[in-house]
Amino acid sequence: MKRSLTVLALTVAAVTAGGLWYVQGKRPVRDGELALAHLQAPVTVRYDERGVPHIAAQNEADLYRALGYVHAQDRLFQMELMRRLARGELAEILGAKLVDTDRLFRTLRIREHADAYAAGIDRNHPAWQAVQAYLDGINQYQASRPLPVEYDLLGIQPRPFTIEDCLSVAGYNAYSFATALRSNPLLTYVRDQLGPDYLDTFDVAWHPDGVIDRPSLAREDWRTLGALAQLSLGAFEGNGLPQFEGSNAWVVSGTRSASGKPLLAGDPHIRFAVPAVWYEAHLSAPSHELYGHFQALTPFAMLGHNRDFAWSLTMFQNDDLDLIAEKTNPDNPNQVWYQDQWVDLESRDDTIRVKDADPVTVTLRRSPHGPLVNDALDSSLRGQTPIAMWWAFLETENPIVEAFYSLNRADTLDKARTAASQIHAPGLNVIYANAKGDIGWWAAAKLPRRPAGVNPAFILDASRGEAEKDGFYPFEDNPQEENPARGYIVSANYQPVSPAGIDIPGYYNLPDRGRYLNQRLGEATGWDLQNTQALQLATGTDYPQRVLQPLLADLRAAAADEAEKALVERLAAWDGRHELDSVPASLFNQFLYELARAAMADELGEAYFATLLNARPLDFALPRLAADADSPWWDDRATPTRENRAATVKAAWQATLAHLRGQFGDDPDGWAWGKLHSLAQGHPLGLQKPLDKLFNLAPLAAPGGHETPNNLSHKIGPAPWSVVYGPSTRRLIDFADPAHSLGINPVGQSGVLFDTHYSDQAERYIQGNYQPQHLAEDDVQAHTEGMLRLVPAG
Structure with missing residues (x-):
C-alpha cells in the first residue's frame, strides 16, 4: 500500500507539473528579449499594471509589426474565430452545427467582396503598408510561439493571416450594425x-x-x-462574438467644462464576450503617438486619443x-x-x-x-x-x-x-475634440x-x-x-x-437615452472627470413612465389586494433608476415582457414574436400601444370574446406577479434588481459544458438596464435577466490634462486562459470604477510591470 501511495503521489505530481508547464507555456511573454524578423531597429514594449502594452519604436513599420506581435500574444484565438465567422469557415473547426452560420456569411458575400477588394488596393499606400507590417507581426508570433489552448481543444491548424482576412472582419463588423x-x-x-x-x-x-x-x-x-x-x-448569439448595438458619446467645449478645455466621453455599446472586443495599446514613434482601442485584425485604433486630439464612435444606424x-x-x-x-x-x-x-x-x-x-x-x-x-x-x-x-x-x-x-x-x-478647443461630430x-x-x-x-x-x-x-x-x-x-x-x-x-444626456449637459456647466463619470454611470430613464402613465388606472384596477396596490403605487412613483436594490425596476421589466406577450404574441405567432423581442421596433411600439386604448392589439385572438386594454393589462399584471412569486418567492424584497439582473461574460468555447466552468466569468449583479445611460442591457423577456450588451469600454479625456485620461475594460486585456489579465477588470467594471490610461512617459515608467524587447532577427 505504501508503494502504491508513493506511485499515486508521483503520478499526481507529474500530472500537476505537466499541467503547470503546459499552462505556463501558453502565457504571453512580457519580459525579456525576443527576435523578430524584418525589424529595422529594436522596439521596446512596456506592460503596465493592466497588461496594456506601451510600444516605442523608431519608425512606423516597426511600430505596427510589434503591435501585431503583442496583439497576437493576447488575442490570437479571437483573431482566428473572427476571420472564420466573417468568411464562413466555422464549421471547419466546430462541426456541422455551424454549417447554417457559414452558409449565411457565404450568402452575404463578405468573403468574396474582401477578396476582390484586396486585389485592387494600392499596397504602397502607407495605410496598407502598416496593415502588412501588422499582419507580419501576427504571423511571426503564430509561427514561433505555442498556440492558444483553444487551438489544441479544437484541433485548429494555423494558417497565415492575410489582408483578405482583415477586410472580411471589417465586413462582419458592418453586418453586425x-x-x-x-x-x-x-x-x-x-x-x-x-x-x-x-x-x-x-x-x-x-x-x-x-x-x-x-x-x-x-x-x-x-x-x-x-x-x-x-x-x-x-x-x-450562438458564437460568443461581438455585435454592435448602440453607443453613447458626448463632447463639451471649454465654455462648459471646469477646465476651460474640451472634454470627451464615450462608451460604445457592444455584445459582451470573453475576451473583450477592444485591445488597448499605446503606440509611440517619432512621427506618431496614440493611445488606442483596437479590434482583432485591425491595426488602426477605432477609438483613440493623444495630447492633441481624441475621438469616439457611436452607431449612425442609417x-x-x-x-x-x-x-x-x-x-x-x-x-x-x-x-x-x-x-x-x-x-x-x-x-x-x-x-x-x-x-x-x-x-x-x-x-x-x-x-x-x-x-x-x-x-x-x-x-x-x-x-x-x-x-x-x-x-x-x-x-x-x-x-x-x-x-x-x-x-x-x-x-x-x-x-x-x-x-x-x-x-x-465620429465625435471629436482637440486641444485647440474644437469639437465636432460627423455622421459618416x-x-x-x-x-x-x-x-x-x-x-x-x-x-x-x-x-x-x-x-x-x-x-x-x-x-x-x-x-x-x-x-x-x-x-x-x-x-x-x-x-x-x-x-x-x-x-x-429610442430618444430617451439621448434626451436624458442632452438635458443633463444642457442644464449644467463645470463638467470634469468626476461628474462626467456620474453621468456615464447614470441608471435612470423616462421610458418606464412613458409606458406606465397611460396604464396606471388599469393597473390599479387589476391589483387584487392591498399588497398589490402598494406595488402599483411603487411603480407609479418610481423615477426609472435601475439601481441594484430597486424592486420597481424588476416589476416594470417583467411587466413590459408580459404586456408585449399578452398583446402581440397571438397575432404574430411564436416565431415572429421571438423576432420582435430582439428588434428595436418593439421599444417604439410599447409606449404607443400603452397610450392607444383602441388599438386592435389588445384583443386576444385565441378567445371568442374581444378583450380591451384593461383586460390585457390585468392579464399581464397577473402573469408578472405569478412569475416573480413563482421564481423568487412572495417577498418583493427578493425581487431587487441586483438579484435578477446580472452580467455573465462568456467565451465562445464556454457555450459548451463543461468548458463553461473553465472559460466563462461568474455572473455579477448589474445596475443599469435597457436604454439607460449605463446601458447594461438585457433582452426583453422573463426574469432573471442576463445582460447581453453594454459599454464595451468607458473612456473620459479632459484636454486640461489629456495625458491622464480614464478608461475601463469589461473583462481584461488578455484573452489567454489563466493569464493574470484574463478577467482582472471585471469586478471593477461592474462597480463603475475607472482606471488610468497611461500616456505620459513618467506614468508609463512608474507603472511598468514588465518590459519586452523585440530585436531584429539575425
Missing part, C-alpha cells in the same frame, strides 16, 4: 398580414398608395423571412441594407425582371468544409440588386420568392482602412472631417438616393422599381456639427437631422 434582416421581415409581416391599424403602433409611415405597394409573397415566403430573421440573430422581393420569369425561374426585361441570375457553387463530416456544397445566386438571401437557408425553407439584398457595404468604394489610418492622425477639424467622409459603410458617428456614411416614397423598413418590390438607387447624397448632406454655440454635442443613436433636410431612414434607438 444592420438589423434589416430581422426588422424588415417583421414589419412587412405586420403590414401585409395584419394591416395598417396594427402597423400604426410601430410608428412606421403607412403608404397604401403611390410608389409603395406590397410585393406578392406566398405563405412559404413568410416562413422563409421568419427563418432568415432567426438565423441572423443566432449568428451572433438603413444601408434593403431586402428586395424579385419577380421571377414564370417560364424560367433563373430569370428576374429588371429594367423592363428578364435578366439571368448569376450563380456559382461554393464549398463549406465541415469537421468530421463531408463538405457541404452551397449554391450562391445574385440578382442585379444583390445576393439572394434565400440561399442562406436550407432548401426546404427558401420559399417561392427570391429575396435580394442591396447592401451599401458591397456597393460603395468604402476606403475604411484609409479612413481610420487618417483618423488616427487627425489633429485638426479639417483632417477629422476628411477622414469621416471616407467611411461609407457601416454608418458611424454613404446615404443612397432611393425613389420618392420608398420606405426601406419593408420588403421592397423590385418589379415596381422600388429597389433602384439614383446614386448617393454628398457628404455635406449628412448630419454633422462643428463648434456649435450651445457648447456640447451628444450622440446616442437617436434619429439625426440632415442640414439639407433629406430623409434618413434607419434603425434608430
Whole structure:
C-alpha cells in the first residue's frame, strides 16, 4: 500500500507539473528579449499594471509589426474565430452545427467582396503598408510561439493571416450594425398580414398608395423571412462574438467644462464576450503617438486619443441594407425582371468544409440588386420568392482602412472631417475634440438616393422599381456639427437631422437615452472627470413612465389586494433608476415582457414574436400601444370574446406577479434588481459544458438596464435577466490634462486562459470604477510591470 501511495503521489505530481508547464507555456511573454524578423531597429514594449502594452519604436513599420506581435500574444484565438465567422469557415473547426452560420456569411458575400477588394488596393499606400507590417507581426508570433489552448481543444491548424482576412472582419463588423434582416421581415409581416391599424403602433409611415405597394409573397415566403430573421440573430448569439448595438458619446467645449478645455466621453455599446472586443495599446514613434482601442485584425485604433486630439464612435444606424422581393420569369425561374426585361441570375457553387463530416456544397445566386438571401437557408425553407439584398457595404468604394489610418492622425477639424467622409459603410458617428478647443461630430456614411416614397423598413418590390438607387447624397448632406454655440454635442443613436433636410431612414434607438444626456449637459456647466463619470454611470430613464402613465388606472384596477396596490403605487412613483436594490425596476421589466406577450404574441405567432423581442421596433411600439386604448392589439385572438386594454393589462399584471412569486418567492424584497439582473461574460468555447466552468466569468449583479445611460442591457423577456450588451469600454479625456485620461475594460486585456489579465477588470467594471490610461512617459515608467524587447532577427 505504501508503494502504491508513493506511485499515486508521483503520478499526481507529474500530472500537476505537466499541467503547470503546459499552462505556463501558453502565457504571453512580457519580459525579456525576443527576435523578430524584418525589424529595422529594436522596439521596446512596456506592460503596465493592466497588461496594456506601451510600444516605442523608431519608425512606423516597426511600430505596427510589434503591435501585431503583442496583439497576437493576447488575442490570437479571437483573431482566428473572427476571420472564420466573417468568411464562413466555422464549421471547419466546430462541426456541422455551424454549417447554417457559414452558409449565411457565404450568402452575404463578405468573403468574396474582401477578396476582390484586396486585389485592387494600392499596397504602397502607407495605410496598407502598416496593415502588412501588422499582419507580419501576427504571423511571426503564430509561427514561433505555442498556440492558444483553444487551438489544441479544437484541433485548429494555423494558417497565415492575410489582408483578405482583415477586410472580411471589417465586413462582419458592418453586418453586425444592420438589423434589416430581422426588422424588415417583421414589419412587412405586420403590414401585409395584419394591416395598417396594427402597423400604426410601430410608428412606421403607412403608404397604401403611390410608389409603395406590397410585393406578392406566398405563405412559404413568410416562413422563409421568419427563418432568415432567426438565423441572423443566432449568428451572433450562438458564437460568443461581438455585435454592435448602440453607443453613447458626448463632447463639451471649454465654455462648459471646469477646465476651460474640451472634454470627451464615450462608451460604445457592444455584445459582451470573453475576451473583450477592444485591445488597448499605446503606440509611440517619432512621427506618431496614440493611445488606442483596437479590434482583432485591425491595426488602426477605432477609438483613440493623444495630447492633441481624441475621438469616439457611436452607431449612425442609417438603413444601408434593403431586402428586395424579385419577380421571377414564370417560364424560367433563373430569370428576374429588371429594367423592363428578364435578366439571368448569376450563380456559382461554393464549398463549406465541415469537421468530421463531408463538405457541404452551397449554391450562391445574385440578382442585379444583390445576393439572394434565400440561399442562406436550407432548401426546404427558401420559399417561392427570391429575396435580394442591396447592401451599401458591397456597393460603395468604402476606403475604411484609409479612413481610420487618417483618423488616427487627425489633429485638426479639417483632417477629422476628411477622414469621416471616407467611411461609407457601416454608418458611424465620429465625435471629436482637440486641444485647440474644437469639437465636432460627423455622421459618416454613404446615404443612397432611393425613389420618392420608398420606405426601406419593408420588403421592397423590385418589379415596381422600388429597389433602384439614383446614386448617393454628398457628404455635406449628412448630419454633422462643428463648434456649435450651445457648447456640447451628444450622440446616442437617436434619429439625426440632415442640414439639407433629406430623409434618413434607419434603425434608430429610442430618444430617451439621448434626451436624458442632452438635458443633463444642457442644464449644467463645470463638467470634469468626476461628474462626467456620474453621468456615464447614470441608471435612470423616462421610458418606464412613458409606458406606465397611460396604464396606471388599469393597473390599479387589476391589483387584487392591498399588497398589490402598494406595488402599483411603487411603480407609479418610481423615477426609472435601475439601481441594484430597486424592486420597481424588476416589476416594470417583467411587466413590459408580459404586456408585449399578452398583446402581440397571438397575432404574430411564436416565431415572429421571438423576432420582435430582439428588434428595436418593439421599444417604439410599447409606449404607443400603452397610450392607444383602441388599438386592435389588445384583443386576444385565441378567445371568442374581444378583450380591451384593461383586460390585457390585468392579464399581464397577473402573469408578472405569478412569475416573480413563482421564481423568487412572495417577498418583493427578493425581487431587487441586483438579484435578477446580472452580467455573465462568456467565451465562445464556454457555450459548451463543461468548458463553461473553465472559460466563462461568474455572473455579477448589474445596475443599469435597457436604454439607460449605463446601458447594461438585457433582452426583453422573463426574469432573471442576463445582460447581453453594454459599454464595451468607458473612456473620459479632459484636454486640461489629456495625458491622464480614464478608461475601463469589461473583462481584461488578455484573452489567454489563466493569464493574470484574463478577467482582472471585471469586478471593477461592474462597480463603475475607472482606471488610468497611461500616456505620459513618467506614468508609463512608474507603472511598468514588465518590459519586452523585440530585436531584429539575425
